[in-house]
Amino acid sequence: EAGVTQSPTHLIKTRGQQATLRCSPISGHTSVYWYQQALGLGLQFLLWYDEGEERNRGNFPPRFSGRQFPNYSSELNVNALELEDSALYLCASTPPGTIFDQYFGAGTRLSVL
Amino acid sequence: GDSVTQMEGPVTLSEEAFLTINCTYTATGYPSLFWYVQYPGEGLQLLLKATKADDKGSNKGFEATYRKETTSFHLEKGSVQVSDSAVYFCALTSSSGNTPLVFGKGTRLSVIA
Numbered sequence: 001e002a003g004v005t006q007s008p009t010h011l012i013k014t015r016g017q018q019a020t021l022r023c024s025p026i027s028g029h030t031s032v033y034w035y036q037q038a039l040g041l042g043l044q045f046l047l048w049y050d051e052g053e054e055r056n057r058g059n060f061p062p063r064f065s066g067r068q069f070p071n072y073s074s075e076l077n078v079n080a081l082e083l084e085d086s087a088l089y090l091c092a093s094t095p096p097g098t099i100f101d102q103y104f105g106a107g108t109r110l111s112v113l
Numbered sequence: 114g115d116s117v118t119q120m121e122g123p124v125t126l127s128e129e130a131f132l133t134i135n136c137t138y139t140a141t142g143y144p145s146l147f148w149y150v151q152y153p154g155e156g157l158q159l160l161l162k163a164t165k166a167d168d169k170g171s172n173k174g175f176e177a178t179y180r181k182e183t184t185s186f187h188l189e190k191g192s193v194q195v196s197d198s199a200v201y202f203c204a205l206t207s208s209s210g211n212t213p214l215v216f217g218k219g220t221r222l223s224v225i226a
Binding site: 004033035040041042043045048056058090092099100101102103104105106107 | 145149154155157206215216217219
């Protein structure tokens with residue numbers, strides 16, 4: 001069974017540009033979660049999507065946005081990139097009805113120059 | 114709000130040494146508690162969990178006991194191996210299931226032969 005897959009593995013952008021990160025959950029999983037792992041800050045919750053709807057949002061500015069598609073895959077968009085957006089972005093998924101036992105992808109490393 | 118505090122790393126141990134990584138939490142209600150592990154270049158993997166007070170989670174020789182009286186969930190292993198070198202994250206989620214995981218900042222463990 002395929003795990004959570006994220007693309008691209010690495011992404012290099014410059015300040016002010018937009019970045020789009022993608023996540024495919026495990027087959028049968030309907031919830032997707034996005035986290036930011038910045039150096040020294042641990043994992044910070046960004047967004048939670050379930051059945052195509054945004055369920056919860058972390059303490060991030062509106063330039064961080066996303067969506068979930070009918071096949072449950074998800075995109076994270078970061079507009080007007082800033083240097084401090086450089087981080088590892090992790091996606092996780094869970095099956096219907098639970099937010100326990102989140103399964104994580106390997107992440108997308110975003111570097112903003 | 115809910116929070117997790119874990120011991121600062123890095124922790125360096127010799128092979129076969131005893132490991133303890135401390136984790137304490139602040140939360141309303143009765144959270145579920147988790148330990149995740151992140152091996153170099155990979156995403157997070159669920160290591161073990163406990164969903165109620167006095168539960169003991171265990172996996173791969175690691176153990177942690179949910180202590181409500183001390184709001185703690187310390188990770189232990191009796192004899193570490195080089196392959197245990199990784200970053201370990203303590204996390205919680207509320208019993209209502211309406212909030213995503215809240216992570217500690219992670220503790221880097223290096224085991225030397």
